Amino acid sequence: MGYEIERKFLVNGEYKSFAFKQYRIQQGYLSVSKENVVRVRVRDDKGFLTIKSGAVKDRFTRYEWEYEIPLADADEMLRLCAQGVIDKTRYLVKAGAHTLEVDEFYGDNEGLVFAEVELTHENEAFTPPSWLGKEVTGDIRYYNAYLSQHPYKKW
Amino acid sequence: MGYEIERKFLVNGEYKSFAFKQYRIQQGYLSVSKENVVRVRVRDDKGFLTIKSGAVKDRFTRYEWEYEIPLADADEMLRLCAQGVIDKTRYLVKAGAHTLEVDEFYGDNEGLVFAEVELTHENEAFTPPSWLGKEVTGDIRYYNAYLSQHPYKKW
Numbered sequence: 001m002g003y004e005i006e007r008k009f010l011v012n013g014e015y016k017s018f019a020f021k022q023y024r025i026q027q028g029y030l031s032v033s034k035e036n037v038v039r040v041r042v043r044d045d046k047g048f049l050t051i052k053s054g055a056v057k058d059r060f061t062r063y064e065w066e067y068e069i070p071l072a073d074a075d076e077m078l079r080l081c082a083q084g085v086i087d088k089t090r091y092l093v094k095a096g097a098h099t100l101e102v103d104e105f106y107g108d109n110e111g112l113v114f115a116e117v118e119l120t121h122e123n124e125a126f127t128p129p130s131w132l133g134k135e136v137t138g139d140i141r142y143y144n145a146y147l148s149q150h151p152y153k154k155w
Numbered sequence: 156m157g158y159e160i161e162r163k164f165l166v167n168g169e170y171k172s173f174a175f176k177q178y179r180i181q182q183g184y185l186s187v188s189k190e191n192v193v194r195v196r197v198r199d200d201k202g203f204l205t206i207k208s209g210a211v212k213d214r215f216t217r218y219e220w221e222y223e224i225p226l227a228d229a230d231e232m233l234r235l236c237a238q239g240v241i242d243k244t245r246y247l248v249k250a251g252a253h254t255l256e257v258d259e260f261y262g263d264n265e266g267l268v269f270a271e272v273e274l275t276h277e278n279e280a281f282t283p284p285s286w287l288g289k290e291v292t293g294d295i296r297y298y299n300a301y302l303s304q305h306p307y308k309k310w
Contacts, residue, residue: 030206031186031193036235038186038193038206049204049222051185051193055235063235065228067204073220080191080210080218 005122008142011113013131015102019091025103026088028081032145039145040069040077043090047074084108084148095129108151114142160277163297166268168286170257174246180258183236187300194300195224195232198245202229239263239303250284263306269297 027041037052047070053063078085086109091102095117102115114136117126128135136142141150182196192207202225208218233240241264246257250272257270269291272281283290291297296305 030191031188033186036185049206051204051232053232053235063231065224065232067222067224069220069222076218077206077208077220080208 005119005124006116007119007126007135007137008114008116008139009128009135009137010133011102011115011131012133015093015100015115015131016091018093019102020094021092023090024088025090026078026085027144027148028078028085029145029148030077030081032149037145040074040081042071042074042078045071047071049074049077084151086144086148096127098126100129100132105147105152108153109147110153112147112152160274160279161271162274162281162290162292163269163271163294164283164290164292165288166257166270166286167288170248170255170270170286171246173248174257175249176247178245179243180245181233181240181242182299182303183233183240184300184303185232185236187304192300195229195236197226197229197233200226202226204229204232239306241299241303251282253281255284255287260302260307263308264302265308267302267307 023043025041025043027039029037029039031038033054035054037054039050039052041048041050046068048066049069050064050066056062087106088103088109091104093100093102093115098117100115100117102113105112115132119126140146141155178198180196180198182194184192184194186193188209190209192209194205194207196203196205201223203221204224205219205221211217242261243258243264246259248255248257248270253272255270255272257268260267270287274281295301296310
């Protein structure tokens with residue numbers, strides 16, 4: 001069992017030169033409903049299955065479970081995903097005590113870049129660096145599950 | 156990746172005295188759609204997450220993946236399942252070269268007992284023992300996912 005507290009920001013400035021790590025990510029959705037999201041992800045050469053429950057703990061928090069699965073299974077599940085598959089590079093960038101995940105999207109979501117920061121509690125201080133723009137925490141248009149069905153190029 | 160070829164039969168006679176093993180099973184559904192079923196199961200003291208794809212390989216076969224997960228995770232997912240949770244005992248019974256799984260249901264599905272046999276290929280011979288009744292392979296009313304929403308006592 002895990003809890004997730006995240007804030008999300010659009011990205012306006014240069015960030016790639018600050019990145020200390022990057023991954024290629026492809027992900028699709030086995031289920032998207034009010035109750036939960038079931039996601040399959042290939043991150044570089046590893047497969048993952050993730051369940052995000054719609055059951056909300058508080059404003060920024062929901063239940064989440066993630067399991068590593070064989071890459072061949074994840075690849076096959078991606079091929080069976082009925083909806084669009086998200087393709088992106090994730091850059092990890094330090095910002096003070098925090099690590100930001102900056103996602104640059106490809107394909108039908110090309111042109112979209114946003115950053116997420118995971119906090120350990122809801123009232124934790126976080127000062128956005130200058131290259132972050134508008135906060136979009138909680139805006140469903142920036143959920144990957146939404147983007148897989150309503151890609152950025154069609155907004 | 157795995158494939159599953161199953162035939163299912165109602166149970167008319169005595170089978171418990173033939174059982175060589177039994178499990179208590181509770182299971183719920185994170186997703187039920189045309190595309191796939193995502194199931195969480197607690198079998199005795201183990202947790203499992205299973206994905207059954209709706210993508211059909213041939214008449215008796217569909218894709219299926221199963222992963223063991225921590226019991227505490229599975230218990231928590233069961234509590235978050237919006238639909239009814241299936242509660243049953245599974246008895247394993249030998250029938251010639253095959254092993255039958257006989258499910259006796261409790262709660263809202265009390266009174267229902269059916270047996271499944273897994274075959275290695277579609278044309279494999281299987282002679283049902285005398286305590287098996289009508290074949291119900293492919294009848295969606297006997298799918299556990301259906302029973303969780305439409306329990307047997309309300310048929």
